[in-house]
Amino acid sequence: xxxxxxxxxxxxxxxxxxxxxxxxxxxxxxxxxxxxxxxxxxxxxxxxxxxxxxxxxxxxxxxxxxxxxxxxxxxxxxxxxxxxxxxxxxxxxxxxxxxxxxxxxxxxxxxxxxxxxxxxxxxxxxxxxxxxxxxxxxxxxxxxxxxxxxxxxxxxxxxxxxxxxxxxxxxxxxxxxxxxxxxxxxxxxxxxxxxxxxxxxxxxxxxxxxxxxxxxxxxxxxxxxxxxxxxxxxxxxxxxxxxxxxxxxxxxxxx
Amino acid sequence: xxxxxxxxxxxxxxxxxxxxxxxxxxxxxxxxxxxxxxxxxxxxxxxxxxxxxxxxxxxxxxxxxxxxxxxxxxxxxxxxxxxxxxxxxxxxxxxxxxxxxxxxxxxxxxxxxxxxxxxxxxxxxxxxxxxxxxxxxxxxxxxxxxxxxxxxxxxxxxxxxxxxxxxxxxxxxxxxxxxxxxxxxxxxxxxxxxxxxxxxxxxxxxxxxxxxxxxxxxxxxxxxxxxxxxxxxxxxxxxxxxxxxxxxxxxxxxxxxxxxxxxx
Ligand SMILES: Nc1ncnc2c1ncn2[C@@H]1O[C@H](COP(=O)(O)OP(=O)(O)OP(=O)(O)O)[C@@H](O)[C@H]1O
Ligand SMILES: [Mg+2]
Numbered sequence: 001x002x003x004x005x006x007x008x009x010x011x012x013x014x015x016x017x018x019x020x021x022x023x024x025x026x027x028x029x030x031x032x033x034x035x036x037x038x039x040x041x042x043x044x045x046x047x048x049x050x051x052x053x054x055x056x057x058x059x060x061x062x063x064x065x066x067x068x069x070x071x072x073x074x075x076x077x078x079x080x081x082x083x084x085x086x087x088x089x090x091x092x093x094x095x096x097x098x099x100x101x102x103x104x105x106x107x108x109x110x111x112x113x114x115x116x117x118x119x120x121x122x123x124x125x126x127x128x129x130x131x132x133x134x135x136x137x138x139x140x141x142x143x144x145x146x147x148x149x150x151x152x153x154x155x156x157x158x159x160x161x162x163x164x165x166x167x168x169x170x171x172x173x174x175x176x177x178x179x180x181x182x183x184x185x186x187x188x189x190x191x192x193x194x195x196x197x198x199x200x201x202x203x204x205x206x207x208x209x210x211x212x213x214x215x216x217x218x219x220x221x222x223x224x225x226x227x228x229x230x231x232x233x234x235x236x237x238x239x240x241x242x243x244x245x246x247x248x249x250x251x252x253x254x255x
Numbered sequence: 256x257x258x259x260x261x262x263x264x265x266x267x268x269x270x271x272x273x274x275x276x277x278x279x280x281x282x283x284x285x286x287x288x289x290x291x292x293x294x295x296x297x298x299x300x301x302x303x304x305x306x307x308x309x310x311x312x313x314x315x316x317x318x319x320x321x322x323x324x325x326x327x328x329x330x331x332x333x334x335x336x337x338x339x340x341x342x343x344x345x346x347x348x349x350x351x352x353x354x355x356x357x358x359x360x361x362x363x364x365x366x367x368x369x370x371x372x373x374x375x376x377x378x379x380x381x382x383x384x385x386x387x388x389x390x391x392x393x394x395x396x397x398x399x400x401x402x403x404x405x406x407x408x409x410x411x412x413x414x415x416x417x418x419x420x421x422x423x424x425x426x427x428x429x430x431x432x433x434x435x436x437x438x439x440x441x442x443x444x445x446x447x448x449x450x451x452x453x454x455x456x457x458x459x460x461x462x463x464x465x466x467x468x469x470x471x472x473x474x475x476x477x478x479x480x481x482x483x484x485x486x487x488x489x490x491x492x493x494x495x496x497x498x499x500x501x502x503x504x505x506x507x508x509x510x511x512x513x514x515x516x517x518x519x
Binding site: 049052053079081083087089090092100103104105132 | 409
């Protein structure tokens with residue numbers, strides 16, 4: 001099957017001289033939950049930004065083989081992006097924040113409202129449409145950010161350490177809710193995290209990276225049940241997969 | 256509406272200070288028999304305010320007309336200039352040095368020239384007051400337009416926002432608190448600019464704003480009237496500040512940290 005996104009021979013150097021990525025080949029398959037793990041500075045955020053089209057690779061190509069190109073010849077990238085911070089507009093209500101991708105595409109108001117309420121319901125915030133972001137907790141803000149990314153029903157959802165700033169309890173809950181959304185909506189997820197445990201719990205596949213220059217050192221398929229829950233978290237399979245990813249990460253850091 | 260304790264204190268405390276100061280002033284002038292040509296008692300100033308009311312009120316009208324026009328031009332012009340600055344870097348590079356030159360040159364030093372160049376005294380005073388008032392608006396608005404969250408900008412780029420959308424939906428709302436803070440400074444400066452301009456223009460005998468009344472009363476040794484005019488200028492300044500604070504509060508109270516009611 002053709003991948004949704006194909007990175008071929010990607011290298012990226014910033015103008016500061018930092019070589020953030022070298023020789024990265026990565027095929028992202030339709031519907032998989034892919035996690036990128038690796039030490040700080042190994043280029044995880046850079047990969048996400050390149051996939052999103054925020055910046056061009058220095059060498060190599062990024063293709064969307066299964067998508068058509070738009071009028072200007074660029075691939076029609078259907079994606080959502082969730083940053084580490086919620087990145088909401090404080091002057092706009094929750095509904096207006098979630099509506100942003102549609103507003104920017106000049107969709108008529110009447111069409112936007114039901115989509116926004118739908119997206120808010122998906123993340124369990126249907127009652128907060130008219131609240132302002134400052135009235136929400138950190139976890140709720142993150143949910144708004146996810147709703148905004150999903151409101152266009154993207155094929156690919158890119159997430160850059162979205163839960164890193166949250167407490168353990170909130171993070172576990174959001175992990176489960178994210179998995180449920182992934183199963184229901186069928187998007188392809190690319191998830192950056194520092195946590196081996198989080199990556200194993202969520203993913204069907206974990207890609208391990210090493211720094212200086214950023215490169216891929218391991219590509220592991222995670223064995224796990226279709227539906228993941230506390231039973232999986234305490235299973236021997238989970239332990240074994242965590243051990244495998246940890247070992248690969250240790251190797252990457254020594255490399 | 257119930258007034259919170261803070262609000263009551265904010266009103267009563269300055270009022271108490273005013274009563275103490277004015278009372279002390281009155282008593283001191285009487286007890287030490289201070290020459291009223293040097294320091295008239297508050298009661299005399301109050302009387303002057305009453306007897307010269309019509310004259311002073313029309314002067315106040317002129318001063319306020321200059322102030323408000325200069326402020327309006329600074330508010331609109333400053334915002335437009337700031338938008339121009341962030342839209343085209345070369346415009347900022349080209350114009351900013353001159354904006355700074357205008358800002359750092361003392362307005363009293365340019366005033367005589369401008370009064371000669373610009374025939375109409377009202378226009379001359381307006382330009383002078385505007386020169387004083389516009390810089391804080393430009394620099395604050397520019398800062399606000401520039402200090403937009405990096406990731407929000409990325410998000411706008413990701414969803415293919417046009418430059419216009421980026422400006423209108425992101426940069427301008429983000430700049431609003433900065434802009435309003437600039438307006439608060441500029442409101443007071445407009446009044447100062449108007450008064451300074453009048454002092455210069457007034458010595459040529461063409462204007463009759465409050466500053467001119469102060470000069471005139473000084474020549475005629477009508478010291479209470481001088482104080483009465485001064486009192487009106489200060490009051491106007493306070494009212495301008497309060498009005499701008501109110502507007503700013505109303506515009507920001509739903510989302511900005513400076514204006515929302517804290518509950519923790
Ligand atoms: N805009 C930039 N300009 C210059 N250098 C950059 C820029 N962004 C990233 N870098 C450099 O590129 C390298 C990779 O950065 P990147 O942010 O992709 O790492 P990361 O894996 O996401 O790290 P972290 O886990 O800390 O978020 C780092 O050495 C960083 O200093
Ligand atoms: Mg990062």
